[in-house]
Amino acid sequence: MDLFQLETFLAVAEERSFSRAAARLHRTQPAVSQAIAKLEGELGEVLLERSSRDGTLTDAGEVLREYALKLLNLRNEAAGALTELRELHRGRLNLAANEYTCLYLLPLLDEFRRQNPQIKVAVQRTLASRIADEVLMHSVEIGVLSFKPDDVQVHSVMVYRDELALVVNPKHPLAKEGEVSIRQLGALNFVAHNIPSPQRQKVIQTFRRHKTPLNMGVELPSLEAIKRFVELGNGVALVPALVAQTELASGALVRVRVKELQLERKLRLVYRKQASLSHAALAFLRVVEAYAAAHGDPYAYQSS
Template sequence: METFLAVAEERSFSRAAARLHRTQPAVSQAIAKLEGELGEVLFERSSRDGTLTDAGEVLREYAAKLLNLRSDAEGALSELRSLHRGRLNLAANEYTCLYLLPLLDEFRRQNPRIKLAVQRTLASRISDEVLMHSVELGVLSFRPDDTQIKSTVVYRDELAFVVNPRHPLAGVGKVSIRQLGAQNFIAHNVPSPQRQKVIQTFKRHKTPLNMGVELPSLEAIKRFVQMGNGVALVPGLTVRPELESGALVRVEVAELQIERKLRLVHRRQANLSHAALAFLKVVEDYAAAHGDPYCFQAERGA
């Protein structure tokens, strides 16, 4: 199309050849091939000035559009490479989304033209969303089993036992798990590996775990405990503001020192977008600058 348009604009095969830095026979051959593919004669052979036939006039308009579209596409890809446009889709649940906030803030500072979309997804579904190409990156609090998923540990958290400031245990500082048998726990009603670990730990220590109330969100659990309704075990990351303000009090439980590692996951064989690669670089740099609990460690075999 570029050769055809050059001949049409220059009205000469020889001038078109010079413009394209090709030989005249090569230009003539390219035009002949195009005519053969289209089944139409594009130039009046009786004319020496490259006069177009009716078919050539029709094609000229479309050729110009195609070359303009190619130029637009090249420009768009250049903008994508330079992160002047693009979109990054991530999946996280209520808890892991909190980890993302400072990183999204830093990413937006560096790449303000990239659109970010965080899809709230059950942790059990995030690997599937990644594999189905619904999102490029996901955040998990457990190591995925699927070998098609690559995971990198990016944050270390731990389970926190919290009570409201008026609770009898608020001033104790540290308790044994056996002292919690009579407590009313406000629990998260979403199944997870961490919930099972807690249940098994109480069983192992022959201590009842009374989950008198189950709520659908961590935010609701925190507020209910603040109101004086029982106690809770929640990820430390989710209660940092309340602990700092004194709205909740953390009490150490030696038998419940359960670490939670957050992981960024993506398809192992994925050709990640420029935006996704830039985000991973932000995560790595942020961990290097801030240190623990932030980190950036690929899991062995992951």
């Protein structure tokens, strides 16, 4: 049983005709018939119902069809990988991130593209709760998460340390405080993200533990909208420090420390444990590791 026989068998099964399969494969019809007969002889099974004119598969044919597809897909994957290698890593890097974690990727993608200008990069925006599933479904090779996934099939590498930051408008009464206690926040109006997350739940639990009300008067669909709304003087917000770097540097927002609210966020790259990563993905991981070594904290590269 060789791959040509399997390819011929699949062509007949899909075209439901020996003549159409022969035309598709650029072979003669007798050559196609001979390949099928030889395959049936080697397997000791009839694969096609000869009494049927439309190439209906027998039960044995249905079983073989599934495995034949897998084998031919593996052949194509192997050929693609070798072509990538010959062409100096030309290929495609598929990543998944959400609005927040995508910001972490930007300097790394800049460095990656400098080193690998021929590789196309595609970052798919995905809810954090879906990223591990997308990785396992082979939709993307690598995802970026702000929490460690529970699935044992997923390997994660901690790559960045971040923390929640309380941000206010420069004219807000707290802007000059520098540091406050969580009790001082009970009367404030918070602008919050409307997507549930493990971090949001930790904040809610921290306020409850300190018997302090958390008044989320406004909920918005993006971190960018939250920042803009607070800049306009509407309440305060807890956002990842990474997200507010530009506004804090320009003075558009002011960060206020909260003694009881030091919540660290660890960003992780995740990929399938049993994966044979593409050359593009392996090259990206090397860039991440080298970038962390060169820049130090908050960048890191720690497998877990």
